[in-house]
Every structure is written in structure tokens, then in C-alpha cells.
Amino acid sequence: MLKILGRATSTNVQKVLWFCDAQGIEYDHDNDIGGAFGRNNSAEYLAMNPNGRVPVVIDDGFVMWESCSIIRYLARKSKSDLYPSDFAERQTVERWMDWELSLLAPRHVPVFVGMVRTKPEDRNPDAIANGVTQWNVAMQVLEDQLSETAYVAGASFTLADIPIAPIVHRWYNLDIDRIDAPNIKRWYDSFAGDAGFQKWVNIELA
Ligand SMILES: N[C@@H](CCC(=O)N[C@@H](CS)C(=O)NCC(=O)O)C(=O)O
Structure with missing residues (x-):
């Protein structure tokens, strides 16, 4: 299942969560990363996103960062009609x-x-x-x-x-x-x- 890492108080995390809900994409969300939660500067996290920023999204082992490019990826993959082909x-x-x-x-x-x-x-x-x-x-x-x-x-x-x-x-x-x-x-x-x-x-x- 898709994994979404990052605190939902971040607008960049919110856009991924909202898009997934809008498209009926299932996910597992680890909210407690970033801000007061920390963990985003751990070696393990930096290995996924060297910027130490949220969100990180993992699709079947494929690690992504940059929120807008993440939702474009998810839109293409789910053939979403929110992302026109023209x-x-x-x-x-x-x-x-x-x-x-x-x-x-x-x-x-x-x-x-x-x-x-x-x-x-x-x-x-x-x-x-x-x-x-x-x-x-x-x-x-x-x-x-x-x-x-x-x-x-x-x-x-x-x-x-x-x-x-x-x-x-x-x-x-x-x-x-x-x-x-x-x-x-x-x-x-x-x-x-x-x-x-x-x-x-x-x-x-x-
Ligand atoms: N351009 C990046 C920006 C990511 C970003 O700056 N995220 C902020 C939250 S909105 C962050 O991780 N701040 C550090 C923190 O939460 O500890 C994206 O869109 O994913």
C-alpha cells in the first residue's frame, strides 16, 4: 500500500492526502514526522529525502519527494481525470x-x-x-x-x-x-x- 510520511499540518502533506482521498487511493499515513515530531533529519529519513522535508511518499518501494510532482505521479498512475491529457x-x-x-x-x-x-x-x-x-x-x-x-x-x-x-x-x-x-x-x-x-x-x- 502507498505510504505517506509527514505531519498533516503541512500544506504539502495535505495536498497529497486530499488528492488520495479524492481519488479513492488507499494509503498508510505516518503523521508523526516533521515539525515538533522531528524524525525528518534522521539518517533513515535523509536517505529517502536528502532535504529532510515532508512529505515523502513510497509507492511499492519507489521513494518520492516534492509534493506537486508526487500528486502528478499519482494522478498519472490512477488515470485521474483531474489531470488532463491535452x-x-x-x-x-x-x-x-x-x-x-x-x-x-x-x-x-x-x-x-x-x-x-x-x-x-x-x-x-x-x-x-x-x-x-x-x-x-x-x-x-x-x-x-x-x-x-x-x-x-x-x-x-x-x-x-x-x-x-x-x-x-x-x-x-x-x-x-x-x-x-x-x-x-x-x-x-x-x-x-x-x-x-x-x-x-x-x-x-x-
Ligand atoms: N517543495 C517541497 C517543500 C517541502 C517542505 O518544505 N515541507 C515543509 C513543511 S510544509 C517541511 O518539511 N518543513 C520541515 C518540518 O516540517 O520539519 C514539497 O512541495 O514537497
């Missing part, structure tokens, strides 16, 4: 997945880590305020896209929506200034009742 449609999906990892996620980290994982006395208010501004610039790009298409990569829910949603969940659940974003709200509400989203993504920030 070259242009697939590029659009992959572009937004890359955008999440390379732009959206780094923009939210100073805010999320500053407000949730840093003791109040150690917080840097200027860095957090600047982070909110930068994060909202990225959210405006998402809002503009969702004013044109129902979902991130077009008319239907695809693999592109899954990595972005956990960061939007954090955006809604932090006490920060947010841009006016009616289309993000419409999009977010459209999958908020999904069982996998509820279980893995719609959780208290930690």
Missing part, C-alpha cells in the same frame, strides 16, 4: 501547481510562520506586515484568474486547485487584511464541503 490543458494545470510552489507558498510563509509558529515576543511586525502585502499581491493574481474561470485551470476542478486551496485556507483563517476577492470565495466555497478537504485541509492552523 498538452495545453495539462500545461495550464502544471503552471498553476508550479506557481503555488514557487510564488504563492513562499509569499505566505513569513506571515504564517510569524503569526502561528513564532512566540508573540519574538514576532517581527514589519516582516509580517510586508509579508501580508506580498501575499495579497499573489492573491490578486488568483482572484483575477478566478474572475475568468470557475476553477484555477479552467471550467472544472483539477489537480491545480488542490495545492492552492490549503494556502487559501490559511489566508482566510489568519487575522490579516485581505483583498476583496469574491471569486476566490466562490471557488473556495465550491469544494469546502468535500470530505477530503474537510478532513485534511479545513483544520485549525498549527
